[in-house]
Amino acid sequence: MDLLCAERLADCRLAERDRVIFEDMRVLQNLLDLETSYIPTCNYFGTVQKDIQPFMRKVVSTWMLEVCEDQHCEDQVFPLAVNFLDRFLCACAISRRQLQLLAAVCLLLASKIRQGRSLSVDHLCFYTDHSISPDDMRNWELLVLSKLKWAVTAVTGFDYVDHVLERVEWSKESPLIRRHAHILVGLCYTEPEFIQSRPSVLAAASIGAAVRGLNPPSAASALTSVCALTHVDPAAAEHVLCHIESVVASESASLQTLPTANNNKVTSSASCSSKLMCVADETGQPETPTDVQDVHF
Template sequence: MDLLCVERLSDCRLAERDPVIFEDMRVLQNILNLETLFIPSCNYFGTVQKDIQPFMRKVVTTWMLEVCEEQRCENQVFPLAVNFVDRFLCCCPISRRQLQLVGSVCLLLASKIRQCHALSVDLLCVYTDHSVRPEDMRNWELLVLSKLKWTVTAVTGFDIVDHVLHRVPFSTSHPLTRQHALTLVDLCYIEPEFIQSRPSLLAAASICAAVRGLNPACGSTVLTSVCALTRTEPKAVERIMRHIEVVLATEMASQQQQQASLGPLPGKLPSSTTPTTKVSNVTDADESRQPETPTDVQDVHF
């Protein structure tokens, strides 16, 4: 008898929520106990990395997020890839010319681990505008794995959000709570200031900021409940929430200014920037402005 496989590779339906995992409080406790094992060991700017500055990391991580969004990757791919980048940079000095290569390799590894269909080497090279060669990515994949000591699983803010939302009453009051919280988690992983922050702290701040934005009336109640579940200090959560709000305000003001200055052509809609837009001649003066999507970090100059 012939066996027939009717599985459709294009079927990207997510697995249903497992009640055994989410109903058992021990799962969240184990996640919180393990999270410190995967936090980057140092703030590597100026110590391990002599040629890389915080704004360069922000440019590359923003590009990584846009690639994930363009390819509709699973939500957990991006924070895991950034965790790989930071842990690698803590122990292996590189030049600024190699930073996007590291980001590409970490995206490749994270997609292999956290989703069914991994990003391909050739596709990632296209997103770098061919500034990264396929053979370099394959060689550096082994280098990154060796520096990570083949520890390619890590606790990220994404892993904590669903467990917290499952245990708080306000999570079902607004359907966009989870979506907004995960978006803010991604924003936290872009910011260099949070390199050594615990994932539970980033998740707690993102959830509270999302709820505050959707329903300001229950802000204090949310903060107390989330901090109790994630073992975080309310003051630390408030500090990250204020930073998130400042970044969001800056992003929105920058986008509004760009739309006002450019404006759509008559009869045409404004086109969005794709993840292959080239950025060149980034200087220290450019650090304060919102970076565009890079394709060639080799063009970063002072």
């Protein structure tokens, strides 16, 4: 008898809701129990890394995000790749010239783990303007895995979003909450300040910021319920949330002053605000972040 698999690897449709996963609190509790094992062990600037500064990490992580956007990667690839990057930098000193090579290798590894079709080595070399070679990437792939001790199934802020939204009634009040939360989780992983933050805190703050930005009827109590589910200190989540809002506000202001590029692509400094606007525009919502809500975005 012939066996036929009709699944298409390029099909990005979400899987059906799994009642076993989303109705069993042990799954969420396991994520909370495991997340501390994958948090970077130190703030490596000036200690392990003598040649790398926080702004360099910001630049390379933003480049990683843009590569993921251009290649239409799954949302979960980018946070995992940044987790690999930070954990490696806690364990091995490198020069600034090797930082983009490391970032490309982390993207390659994360895409192999979190999506059906991995990124191409040749494409990643192209995104670096061929400043690295395929042989460099293959050699560093083994180096990165060894420094990570092959612990590559890390828990990230992305992993919490669906588990939280499936357990709260107010998530149905706006179809944009999930998408905005994912975008803001990605934003958190570009910020050097959050290197050692718990993924559950980043997720709670991102969901809270998304809800507050869209301002559905339950916005006032949303952060409290998210923090209760994820066992996150509300004060810690509020601190991260305020930082998210300040970054988005800053990028929104930058977006208004950017000249239009020939290829109509937005530069990295305003990528988050641009994505939020695009999501709103696709669903018939106002096109600018200040129209999406009154104050924050």
